[in-house]
Amino acid sequence: MSGTFYLAQQTQNEIIVGRIGVYGLKFALVALGLYLAIQAIYHLPYLSKYFARPWGMLIIQAILLCFAGLIAYYQPSLRVLRALDFVDEDKTYLWIDVAITTLALMRASQIWHFFVRYLDRSTSG
Numbered sequence: 001m002s003g004t005f006y007l008a009q010q011t012q013n014e015i016i017v018g019r020i021g022v023y024g025l026k027f028a029l030v031a032l033g034l035y036l037a038i039q040a041i042y043h044l045p046y047l048s049k050y051f052a053r054p055w056g057m058l059i060i061q062a063i064l065l066c067f068a069g070l071i072a073y074y075q076p077s078l079r080v081l082r083a084l085d086f087v088d089e090d091k092t093y094l095w096i097d098v099a100i101t102t103l104a105l106m107r108a109s110q111i112w113h114f115f116v117r118y119l120d121r122s123t124s125g
Contacts, residue, residue: 023077
């Protein structure tokens with residue numbers, strides 16, 4: 001019986017690391033979805049020439065902020081402070097949690113943008 005592994009034998013640290021890993025994967029996938037949505041908006045046929053200007057990039061960032069805020073508000077499982085068990089289910093820190101999650105989603109989608117640009121440059125020859 002030394003080769004079997006029971007769920008009850010997992011330590012609390014392994015459970016926490018597993019939960020944070022699953023949360024990080026969900027967060028990365030949602031950030032990738034945000035990046036792809038912004039790229040789809042950025043490449044609209046008649047608006048792309050306006051989005052290439054500096055104020056157009058500001059509009060794109062505002063749209064990204066709105067999308068990330070809506071996702072953070074309506075998906076409680078993606079909220080950073082709640083996932084890391086810093087806050088409970090109560091509504092006391094709701095807006096702080098939504099704001100932090102919104103900013104983290106924005107930054108993660110920008111990191112996806114930098115990563116895709118790096119891959120494009122390194123593979124294009």
